[in-house]
Amino acid sequence: MTPILTISHLTKRFDGVAALTDLSVSVAAGERVALLGHNGAGKSTLMKIILGLIPATEGSVTVCGAAPGSAEARDQVAYLPENAAFHPALTGLEQITHYLRLRGQDPAVATGLLDRVGLGHAARRRIGTYSKGMRQRVGLAQALIGRPRLMVLDEPTSGLDPVSRRDFYTLLDGMAADGTAILLSSHALTEVEARTDRILILSKGRLMATGSMADLRRAADLPVQMHLTAINGYATDIAAALPAAIRTGADLRLTCTQGEKLDLLARITDLRPKLADVEIVPPSLEDIYTHYSKRDGQ
Numbered sequence: 001m002t003p004i005l006t007i008s009h010l011t012k013r014f015d016g017v018a019a020l021t022d023l024s025v026s027v028a029a030g031e032r033v034a035l036l037g038h039n040g041a042g043k044s045t046l047m048k049i050i051l052g053l054i055p056a057t058e059g060s061v062t063v064c065g066a067a068p069g070s071a072e073a074r075d076q077v078a079y080l081p082e083n084a085a086f087h088p089a090l091t092g093l094e095q096i097t098h099y100l101r102l103r104g105q106d107p108a109v110a111t112g113l114l115d116r117v118g119l120g121h122a123a124r125r126r127i128g129t130y131s132k133g134m135r136q137r138v139g140l141a142q143a144l145i146g147r148p149r150l151m152v153l154d155e156p157t158s159g160l161d162p163v164s165r166r167d168f169y170t171l172l173d174g175m176a177a178d179g180t181a182i183l184l185s186s187h188a189l190t191e192v193e194a195r196t197d198r199i200l201i202l203s204k205g206r207l208m209a210t211g212s213m214a215d216l217r218r219a220a221d222l223p224v225q226m227h228l229t230a231i232n233g234y235a236t237d238i239a240a241a242l243p244a245a246i247r248t249g250a251d252l253r254l255t256c257t258q259g260e261k262l263d264l265l266a267r268i269t270d271l272r273p274k275l276a277d278v279e280i281v282p283p284s285l286e287d288i289y290t291h292y293s294k295r296d297g298q
């Protein structure tokens with residue numbers, strides 16, 4: 001399958017200082033990709049290059065086979081900035097109608113777009129009266145214009161409440177299912193862990209890791225934790241059978257490598273009559289992110 005976005009050996013320097021160095025990555029149709037990185041890692045710079053707002057210093061980027069910023073690429077790409085600003089005196093309907101006209105599209109589809117982002121009920125209210133979550137939805141309605149094949153979203157859920165975040169990702173899931181490629185930056189690790197297919201970790205402009213959560217977990221090879229709860233009166237027996245465990249009352253905690261996990265589980269299974277519960281806690285995306293950032297001295 002031809003990727004929607006292809007980035008090959010991309011380097012960007014500002015006055016001799018590298019913001020991105022030798023970055024190569026591609027995003028396929030229907031893929032939801034999260035871009036993670038500390039402040040100044042190069043996320044916005046990468047987005048600006050993809051959108052054609054600033055040129056690359058070296059390397060190449062193509063959007064649906066076209067150069068970023070070209071008329072063909074602009075037709076296929078939608079962008080949602082972190083804090084989308086709209087005219088407070090316009091209603092949601094007027095704002096989206098205006099954008100449709102600017103894009104040469106039928107203004108009559110505005111109502112359908114606002115319905116799709118859950119703003120149908122407030123379409124005729126002034127944007128100045130909208131909450132932050134509602135304004136983000138206007139931004140998303142704007143980004144849906146023209147059925148883009150690539151959506152670039154800069155921290156799209158910052159400042160949204162948990163329900164609005166969930167609704168937002170549900171909408172993105174629907175778009176991805178229809179074949180739109182999604183590239184979003186975020187500092188909210190837990191939510192991207194659950195709602196994206198692939199994660200890119202940038203550090204000081206370099207790509208430190210890429211893959212699904214499972215790929216990154218395997219590659220980072222971080223320890224797994226096991227939390228055991230003893231049946232009343234058996235904690236001492238379990239602690240004796242598992243000397244590496246740290247005991248607090250009836251609770252015991254163990255840490256092992258990925259390679260030791262199955263053997264340790266077999267030993268825990270032998271203790272079944274004395275155990276009330278066992279929980280296996282794999283490394284979170286936050287652990288993985290910290291691991292890759294530390295490797296780069298962050």
Ligand SMILES: Nc1ncnc2c1ncn2[C@@H]1O[C@H](COP(=O)(O)OP(=O)(O)OP(=O)(O)O)[C@@H](O)[C@H]1O
Nearest residue numbers: 014015018019037038039040041042043044045046
């Ligand atoms: N126009 C510019 N001129 C000079 N340096 C710049 C310019 N734009 C970005 N930089 C530098 O490039 C590096 C990457 O910045 P960028 O804004 O892409 O980071 P980011 O990952 O988006 O950070 P944040 O999470 O804070 O938004 C930083 O060191 C920044 O200071």
